[in-house]
Structures are given as C-alpha cells and as structure tokens.
Amino acid sequence: MKYLRSLLLATSVLAVPHVALAEGKVVPEIDFLTWPSTKYQHYFETTRYLADSWEELGIKVKLNPQPFPAPMLGMWFNEHKFDVVLSVLSGSSARFEPEFYSNGQFNSANSTPGNMNVGSFSSAKIDELGDKQLRIYDAEERRKVIYDLQAAIYEEQPEALIAYVINTTAYNKTTTELEDYIDTPEGLRSIWNLSRLKPIGGQPAVRLGWTIDQESWNPLTFKIGEDLDRLGLVYDRLMLVGPDGSPQLSAASALDVIDETTLDVSLRDDLKFSDGEPVTIEDVVFTFNYLKENNAIYFKQYLDNVESIAVVDGKARFKLVKPSAPFVATLLAQAPILPEHVWSGILEETGLEKPQDYKNVPLVGSGPYRLKYWKEGREISMERNPEHFMKPAADLLFIQFGSAEVLSSALTKGDIDVTLQPLVPTVVEEFRTFADLQIIQAQSNGYMSARYNINNEFLANKAVRQALSHATPYESIIEEVLGGDAAPTASSIVPSNTFWHNPELKLPEYDLEKAREILKSAGFTWGQDGRLRFPE
Template structure:
C-alpha cells in the first residue's frame, strides 16, 4: 500500500453499542420486549425519548429554492440495491431507512421508518417495529414484507451486503408491523445498528409492471424513476447528464423529530461531469452552488475569482470535530497478480514514492502522509503493541509478521536528493531479493528476463498529478509505470473484475471496526 493520504474530514461510522431504553412498567418488563428508540455504538444517547428535533437544525428554516450540485462521473441506473452499473447519486433522498443517523453524535441513529428496535440479552436477533404512519409515495403503507424483500434482495444481488450482513441468516415478518432478523453470531452489538442502514424498497412496486407493460426486475439496471418512501422523488433526468429531485409535499415523515428542520429545498439538481477541472469551472461560473475541494493546489491558487472576492462564494475549512472517520487513501497494487503478491515488491514500490517532495511541490505542505488504516483517529497505530493489543496479537503470533512485535511502522521519508537516492537504493535492494535485477536501465525478472512494467489505472485526471511524478521516480530504477485514466463506467467494471495492476483507492474506517473489515480484508469478500 502506498500511503499518500491526508487527514479525512468525512463523517460516517459503524461500531460498538451503548443503548438508551424506552421506559416500561416494571410489571411488564419480564413479559414484553424492551423497545429502543435509538441506538449508539459508542456512548449514551444524547437525545431523550420524545425529543423534538436535533440540536443542529433550524426548525424555522425557510422552504423553497433549487439547490444545484455537481458530481464527477455518470449514472445509468436508479436501482438502489444492485451492484451493476453506475448508480445515480442522490437516491438517499428517495428512500428512507429503518433508522436515521444523528450528525452530532458518533455512530448513533434514531428511528425513522421504525419507531423502535428490540433484541434479547444475547442479541441473537433484532426486531424492528415499523411506524404505522410510514407510507410509500403511492400512499400504501411500508410493511414488514417490504423490509424482508429489501434485505433478501440486497444480500442476493450485492456482494458487499453478502459480506456486511453475513451473520444475518434470516429476515421474517413477526407481527403486523414487526420484522425480525435472526443472527448466527450472538452478542454482536453492531448487527442491530447496521441493519437500520438498509435502504427499504417497495416490494409491490418492484413486483409490478413498468410504463412499458413489462414486469420490473430488481436484478437489472433501470432508468425508470423508482418510487420510495423518502422526502424527494425523481422529477426529471437526462441519462448520464443531470438528475432533478423534487421535494414531496405529501411526505409521510415531514413532522418526525429526526426530519424537523431538514429537507428544505424544493428541488435538488445534480449535474454530472467527466472531468473535475470542467466541474470546477461550472462552480466558478455560478452554475452550481456548492463545491467540496479535494486538491491542495486548487485550494491555494484557484479561489481568486470575482465571486470569492465579493463574498458570494465563502470558503471554509471544516475539520471533523469527532475524528469519527479515518480515511485511508493510497495507490493499491492488485495482489492477485504477480509480482504484487510479493511483500518485498510492495515495500519497494513504497520506497519509490517521495511523498515529502510531492507535498512541497504540489500539495503546498497541506497534507500529512497516512501511516495507519485508522489515520487521524485514536485507533491509529503508534509505537509497539502493548496491553490488550499485545495480548490479542500474541494469540495469533504465528499468523503475524514478527516485525509487528519489534519495529514500529513508519513510511520512508524523502524530500531531499540524498534521502530520495537512499530510498531508491533500498527499493532496488528489495527488488533484488524478490527476483529482479537491473539490466542496463531496465528492471527485469532474473528468471524470465521480462521487464517490470505495470499500469496505474485512475478514474479521474486529478490523480495524475501524483501518479505521473511517481512514474518518473520508478523509471529511475528501471520500472515502467504507465498512467491511464479511464471513463467512470470502464473504471467501475475493471475494478469489480480486478482487471488492473495498480489503482487509486479511498477507504473510510470507523471508530469501532465491525463487519466492513471482512469486506476489506477477507478472501471470501
């Protein structure tokens, strides 16, 4: 892994649980389940039963207006569960989930479609009770059958959900408004929480017929505007170009405490761009209303246009106040292919990256190099393992590299010609041990004589500013690295098929690592 990331500013999480309970009469406590109106995986719930609104919203915020946003890439399907195709951004506006996260707490959610969730002491199952008032856009109630259908299809059609919910073995209707999920893993505090994140889709709509008179098929991509239970609907779109979402005046949950003060725009329109530079020009010219910057050079040099000077565009640097999410950003070799399955080769590639020089020349010294998969959080690695961490590692000592116990991890440090040469010499030394040698000015396999060359596949030209200087560094030790930027559809298809040598990846890591880890590292996933 070539760690070149920056401190992340995103907010999302999954993890361990502290629960606040709805009060029940003592006489009934042993006979009836305890229903939880909210779940927290880190701390006690901030908001009490019956709270009116989240503290961070303005209940008097005016309604109206059109919010214009932009998106890099394209889309060719509105199917919210399927892994095929390029799914449209913004579908969260259309589909409600069982629970809704709180933005001023870590890994905390309160009932949305579900008014409560209960589970036995050993957490061998979880039962969600749907709100009686929850309805689809066509006025029909949201039912347990819809929840079971959504879960079953998500696991059937999406490998991510197969891994994420692998311990959820069954979903069934257990009451007029109750649906129960059964687990094969007891005392897993994360499972009730992450089940609240599933997008719930209408079974009757997907099993019905479309405008063309043909039966709908949830296993296929579709550009028919899908129906949901959320606050917006798909009003219009141009395939691959724009999507316009309109606020539903008949939304069932408009007065719900988790929705008060939110969903204020009459419409939200996304415009799609194949190039981020062109996308930025659209923002500069006033064609979009909001821009999230991810490039240090542009942040430092490009925000001098008239709208910034006269105050129409306001710049803010917003840190993640909770450090709730670590961002692992890196160039990732495909370990299914030789020679990237050799740890020495991967280490050599890391030595060939001069992060300090990149930080000075193109990042304006605004970045820090990632040195942990949980960078910038309290879970980030530091020093040697000790305490409970050491105890756990000792239990799998035969499966862990010995240097874990003896040598704190650190990335190579460059930034000067001398350090850069030393790092390249170290890279050559590692490659020699892995079966490569310099033959003239080319690094070749000592057995086959085949030159060491590979392709770095990118999804956006903006990543080329790092990949191209890196390729030049590799050339100095005889490795040919070709940088290729492909269109979004090709990138998605090639990545899903593992048809690449090296690509760019960003992973979010939560403060309480859970089921997602099996998807990151498990061979089955």
C-alpha cells in the first residue's frame, strides 16, 4: 500500500514553535506496539499515520511490530509491555451489551494482567459510574448512566479513537449456499450464519478462510474473541445473544430472576456431550465453579462478582456479590459448559501441574459442531452435530492463510468457499465485479484505537491525551488506509450500537495547532531540536 499523507498533515505548520530553549527533560521515545505489516498491512499502516502525525508535535515514536497472536497478545494483555498499542477489538452480538466496551475497558479494577484495562487507566469518576450502571436492570435508566460514563471517558481520552470498521467478506455462490443471511456485527462469522452455510456440488464441507489460528482450546486460558467464537461452536452455552443484541435461551430452558442478586437457570434435557454422556445441571454448576476457582482469563472480571453457584431444586442457582445488569450477556451467554467427568480428573490422568496446561484436544463438548481435528497453523475441521437443536446445515473446514492478501486470492481461485477474514480494502471494488462472489458487509460494533499505557509518565497527563486526540488523522486513515470501509466514532460504544451510543459526543477535530496549544497550556515546551519537553 502506498503511504499517503493527509492534505491537512501535509500543509500543517511544520516549524518548531518560537519558544526559548526548554529546560524540562525531553519526552522519551514512545514504544508503539503494532501488528506485523506482512499479515496486517492496514493495521501497520494505520500506526504509521499516527506516528507521523505525532512526530509533527515533537514526539519521537518507535513502531514495534510483533507477530500476532504471540507474542503480541502477551505483551498487550498480560505484560502491558508498551507505551501505546494499536487496539483492534472485534465486534459481536454479545458485545452489544455496553459493559464490554466501557466499564470493562476502563474500570481500574480490571487493570490486572489478563483483564481488559490493558492501559492501567484509573479514574474515580469512571469507576463510580461504571459500578453504578451495573446495578441498574431497567434499560432506559441504565442508558442514562451509560451516557454519562461515555462522557467521562471522552473527557479523559484514555485512548485515541480511530474508527469502527465495516467488515467486508464474501462467499462463492457457485460452491456455497446461504439461505436468509442474518445481519450481525460478525457477519459471516456469526453462528447464526455459519450454521446456515451449505456446500453445493457434493463437497463434504464448507471451506472457510481465515488468518487467525486457534490460540487455545482451553476455556481457562484463551484471550481473544476469535477463540471464543470457535469454542462456541463446539460447546453449548446457557444463553446466546441474538443478532439484535437481546439474550436468548440456548442450553438453558428457563432463566428466573429471584431477586437482584439471585438467578436460577434450568437446563434442556436433550443435550449430550460428544462422548455420549448427557449434559446435566451438575455439569453447569461444575463449569462455573471451575472457571472461577482457576481464574479463567477471559471471564475473570465477571466471575469475580459471583459469590456462589449450586444446584437448588434441580436448577443452577447463581448468587452474585452485587447486582449485575450485564451478567446474562457477558457470562451466561459466553461461558462454555464443560463436562465434569472430563475436567475433574485431568491432572490425575495427565500428570500436569495445573489445568491451564491442558491442551483440550481431543475436545469433548455438546455444541452444534464437533471438533474432528486440528492441524495447528493449517486447518480446523468441524463436523456438524446432527442431534443438536440448532441443526447446522453442513460440516466446516477452517483453512488458515498467512495473510489477508493470499486468502483473497484463494477465494478467487476457488481454493476456499468463504472468507471470514475481512477483505483488504484494495480488493473490495474489484471483487464486486466477480459474478461468482456474493459480497457481505457487516457494520461492526468493535473498533480500532491507540490505547495508552498510563504507567508512562508522559501519557499519564490528561492534557497530553487530549492533545493527541487532535493529532489523530482518522479521516485520512479511513479513506486512504481502510478504503472507506470504516466510520469515525467519538465513543468506544460506537454508533452502530444505536441504543447505547451517546450521540451528544462530538468527534475531536484533527488540528495539530490545537494540539500544540493544549500542550503549551499544560506547560510543555519545545527545544531547539524540535523535541517536546516536559514542564520544567
């Protein structure tokens, strides 16, 4: 991709402001953790635009591309080894629930390794509002607090918001049939669409192209949404979040709210694990206790609010520490139901020191698909479970590619039937001309941002973060890097999440001179070399 500057950046005042020789220390070089250009060129190019703009303010930036998922994910979520990271959070129906993209990201309680507050951000006001909205079950009343929470996050600018994307994928109409496509933030990746795909012409399975292999099949250790999506195909969950964002019964036959901290869940009686054993209410209780006792990374911040889970009158009773409006969507609709007869004895059977070391392959689940085999870095084969109540239409074969460009080429050659990986912006218009391809566009509720590590002395300054919001060339990135398949957002709860998004927040204007004025007002100065310096 040819690197282009935005017109505004190209014509901005590049001269060093006329100030006396600064005596404050020089702002250190910023370590910007980013994605590798070979596989994620548009993500890497986004960070180049940001770095170039920030350097016009006298801030030296070092781009640090790391392979994804490892070691990048570890540096991002566990070690917090960055000053700034290009955060790309995928969208899903489950994430229409506003907790994930607001309080979950910025409450100080969620800043421990593995949790979502990767920048260690802390604000008493945001913590207060975040905790308050959790206790409000009435959606209209809760929305008022969610609006206030977004406004407080906007004021603090813990990240530079870039865009929420429009994911463009495609499938081959001559090899694959999809009846009644359902519009969801995940598009073709959604379980509602995957389960409807059918091969044409005698193929044994629908061939799906993706660039991200499964990092972990162990429900205790996985970290990313893509892992959760595929675990959700082979494991049942008590609830599912529907395409419109509303929780629906799935493995659960009933959900009864006893009081604001007590919920009872009844279980369907027609579920079986892939080894033939029935799924019982005891398996449900075991699962949530097991995930809690072993600090399951993805679910920890939600499980911390669970006081106890027990079988009461043939139902699973969840007792919460405090009320939690998002409990159903964030935990019951996402946590996989594990077979107690498998997981309770894995340490004795395998000799492993801890259950987090268990690879969980072969996998015993009860979901709409069964894991047939996993060839790491190459293929994941799933066969449909014909007895499952969702009745998926066909087997699935996930084929991994080294880059989105190679994957796109494979689709045109007929080597795959569906691309789950969003098409690179440069090929979208060309693909529209191919008669065999059906283009699908999904407006994501996920978003892209430059997340700051507040442990960095420079980025801990609110004025700095506010200045950088005016040094984020999001319009140029959207048009020149993302090919227009994105839209700007002033909030981490993006406009496509219509009910919860605060429309009163205004997009920061890209204005380097305004950014300089904010820095100057906060006491920052520039040396003769043009480098930004701390207040004396």
